[in-house]
Amino acid sequence: MPHYSRAFPFSAIVGQDEMKLALLIAAIDPSVGGVLVFGDRGTGKSTAVRALASLLPPMRAISGCSYGCDPAVESAWCEDCRTQALQGALESVARPVPVIDLPLGATEDRVVGALDLERALTSGEKSFEPGLLARAHRGFLYVDEVNLLEDHIVDLLLDVAASGENVVEREGLSVRHPARFVLIGSGNPEEGELRPQLLDRFGLAVDVRTPAGLPERIEVVRRRDAFERDPAGFSTTWEPADAEIRRQIVAARAWLPRVEMPDSVLHRAAELCMKLGTDGLRGELTLMRAARALASLEGATAADDSHLRRVAAPALRHRLRRNPLDEAVSTTRVERAVAELFAA
Numbered sequence: 001m002p003h004y005s006r007a008f009p010f011s012a013i014v015g016q017d018e019m020k021l022a023l024l025i026a027a028i029d030p031s032v033g034g035v036l037v038f039g040d041r042g043t044g045k046s047t048a049v050r051a052l053a054s055l056l057p058p059m060r061a062i063s064g065c066s067y068g069c070d071p072a073v074e075s076a077w078c079e080d081c082r083t084q085a086l087q088g089a090l091e092s093v094a095r096p097v098p099v100i101d102l103p104l105g106a107t108e109d110r111v112v113g114a115l116d117l118e119r120a121l122t123s124g125e126k127s128f129e130p131g132l133l134a135r136a137h138r139g140f141l142y143v144d145e146v147n148l149l150e151d152h153i154v155d156l157l158l159d160v161a162a163s164g165e166n167v168v169e170r171e172g173l174s175v176r177h178p179a180r181f182v183l184i185g186s187g188n189p190e191e192g193e194l195r196p197q198l199l200d201r202f203g204l205a206v207d208v209r210t211p212a213g214l215p216e217r218i219e220v221v222r223r224r225d226a227f228e229r230d231p232a233g234f235s236t237t238w239e240p241a242d243a244e245i246r247r248q249i250v251a252a253r254a255w256l257p258r259v260e261m262p263d264s265v266l267h268r269a270a271e272l273c274m275k276l277g278t279d280g281l282r283g284e285l286t287l288m289r290a291a292r293a294l295a296s297l298e299g300a301t302a303a304d305d306s307h308l309r310r311v312a313a314p315a316l317r318h319r320l321r322r323n324p325l326d327e328a329v330s331t332t333r334v335e336r337a338v339a340e341l342f343a344a
């Protein structure tokens with residue numbers, strides 16, 4: 001078998017429950033708006049993202065399309081696919097769900113794509129070189145150390161992630177294409193801050209730490225070693241567990257539109273946000289969506305307080321006014337507010 005980078009199995013990741021849950025929620029309902037992962041180096045932040053993406057069923061994509069349009073969703077096709085469809089039946093291929101890395105030094109052209117103005121002027125032909133956002137369509141865009149990225153690039157990523165469309169405009173020329181992806185940003189809070197306005201635009205924020213307990217640390221090392229010595233064998237061992245998670249995600253995506261959101265849960269969500277003094281309504285919206293995705297994951301007919309409680313910290317900890325980056329303090333504040341609210 002050729003040597004290529006095989007992803008570590010998702011189900012073999014030790015601990016990191018909150019991060020795994022946040023990724024599952026984003027995979028079930030990308031409209032929760034991305035995941036921010038805080039933590040030390042070497043805690044396997046990108047491992048978990050790659051593991052999740054490789055566990056997802058391959059997607060059908062229109063052959064030859066730079067954006068990997070979904071043949072089943074005509075309303076979301078790019079211009080090329082629309083034009084092609086007029087000329088005959090489109091063919092499709094199976095592709096793995098993409099995980100695209102956005103390197104820190106990436107220029108705006110590399111991210112959004114580049115319009116060749118010269119060619120447009122001389123030949124009158126619109127020429128567009130798709131960027132990283134095009135490649136991330138229908139998958140994940142991973143930004144390591146997002147807090148070191150220039151603010152205007154982060155802003156741009158958040159805009160496109162929210163709208164699902166990338167629009168490039170230069171000198172009166174414009175190109176637009178679908179770009180629906182889950183934005184995953186990792187960061188070490190000690191190495192530069194994200195502006196509160198940017199923090200608030202991420203759906204969920206989770207904290208990943210080096211495991212504190214001895215048995216857990218040993219298990220992490222044991223599994224990593226087993227994987228590196230025999231990636232194929234290790235993956236085979238964990239495949240049944242991964243397959244079960246895959247089945248749950250596929251079922252949860254299909255079930256999601258039918259999960260009810262009772263008024264009582266919305267009421268609790270709003271109360272919690274008021275208690276914590278979060279600005280705007282993003283907190284409530286994220287709480288609601290994340291609770292619904294979690295309910296769907298569990299096959300529940302309606303979201304309830306237990307779902308709300310479990311998503312409260314990841315949905316709100318980065319929206320608190322004071323110490324937005326002091327994870328420990330923020331988490332404690334959210335937990336205290338949850339305990340008070342649900343005890344009442």
Ligand SMILES: [Zn+2]
Pocket residue numbers: 062065066067068069077078079080081
């Ligand atoms: Zn297309």
